[in-house]
Amino acid sequence: MLSLHNVTKNYGTFEALRNVTLDFTPGVYALLAPNGAGKTTLIKMLATLIFPTRGEILWNGDDIVALGAAYRDILGYLPQDFGYYKNHSPRQFLLYLAAIKAVGRETAKRRVGELLETVGLADVADKKMRAFSGGMVQRVGIAQALLNEPQLLILDEPTAGLDPKERVRFRNLISTLSKDRIVILSTHIVSDIETVANHVIMVQDRHIIANAAPAQIVSLLEGRVWETDDMAVAGKSGLVLTERQENGATITRFVSDSTAPQMVSAPGRRVWPVAPNLEDVFLHTYRDEA
Template sequence: MELILEHVSKQFKDRQNIKKAVNDVNLQLSPGVWGLLGANGSGKTTLMRMICGIMKPTSGHIRYDGVSIEDLGDTYRDVIGYLPQEFGFYPEFTVRQYLEYIAALKGLPDKVARQKIDELLTRLSLEDVYKKKISKLSGGMKRRVGIGQALLNDPEFLVLDEPTSGLDPGERVRFRNLLSEFAQNRIVLISTHIVSDIEYIATQNAIMKNGAILQTGSTQELVVQMEGKVFEAVINPQDVSRWEQKVQVVNVRNEADGSVSLRYLGNPDDIPRAKLQEPRLEDLYLELFPRK
């Protein structure tokens, strides 16, 4: 099982400009959890839409096990599950009705759909709310319904665009565990801004900027390039804004004694008495996508 993207590009034309949302992407997705990292507007959603067959690439090919996904048609869509970033629902549907509706569109026979829906309602802790209208649910529960619909057809390839937005930390942990369990012998592609989600579960990552893939690799392989660049220094609270203008700050933490710990990217001399830190994926993210 393998999904290969070869020189995939997508451009959009409006009246005056041509914008290249995805620019010559080459990627080989094998079973496991893949994290797709990138800032807003880097082309992640467009790439995911092309992978799901919702949009056609302007150029290039996407092949599943060697065959173009266009040639595979509805057979390919049988094996994918997709949760879009802007996850919508018809407001009059209850949770169960919604899952039944999506199950019908996925071509699941009645009996199979019913079994699968019952199983997912339990796994996603939605048994108490299945008769409620989706519009009445909290943000986290709505997101769980969205994840549920993506898993209805037991997909071999799961594409999740910002799946954990709106989930509290407990739900994010539960979601990570669900994905890790699901991802054995399957391809899971997650795009997110919450770097810690990727860090814990992704076996491979791809970093995207301005429509192109900057780097790919495991978290360890990517993070190693930040060694020697991440430091932490203890400063006075009133100096925080001054240092924020001089160095790339990753994190500001208030200490119990009233001082502030500043984690930053740069050199040890930038702030006096700075100590070298173990780099994390978030540090690499901020190095590649600095805050303006």
């Protein structure tokens, strides 16, 4: 189990995170927050790239910093825009990373072959990555994070650049992996979270403001999300979330604390309740953020 106890991180006088306490058990945890909320700071601390100013992070009761290489051996990490070696093939690149992850040579050869199959790159395994698309590079990144069969997998924007088919494949892979390990995802793509996450951790203004199952998070807006073809109603009644075109009309989705926003609609216009989703919660929670 991974635990954070009252973790605070300061950069000089700037406080990036304050008194964060979290427990992670096997499953998929999604970090949901706008840029600048402290998400990357949290991820980098879990990856031992930076260290808490106060508090401690424990893996099965032991401080992760004191564990050193023993902790890094159980860690799989995919940074955002992870960079890669254009003049090498995915196989060469993965074998190199397997070496610095201290995976034995024979195990590495077998594992690299398996992972290239898993991420659908077996047929280009020996081609230079120079000509790879963003999605292919990202799949190489996902493969490297799994090289050492990590018990803790930290993925920062893992589906960025993936097409819908690749994204589905990735979600399935994460679901399979999460049965016996902790997966922490940082993503802006709400549909990824709704599909695979067991827990959603929301960060706002340096604090954890929610840590619950997606259904529980979504229930925060139960009975408060509406749609209308009368834009004026949305403006009067609450916070506008999204707009879309449907049969020539503009349908506005909004949050209202009023139990009957239809009372203020113009004659001939409609207002109807809809089931909230995670995107609604995200837009509502972070409405004041840039």
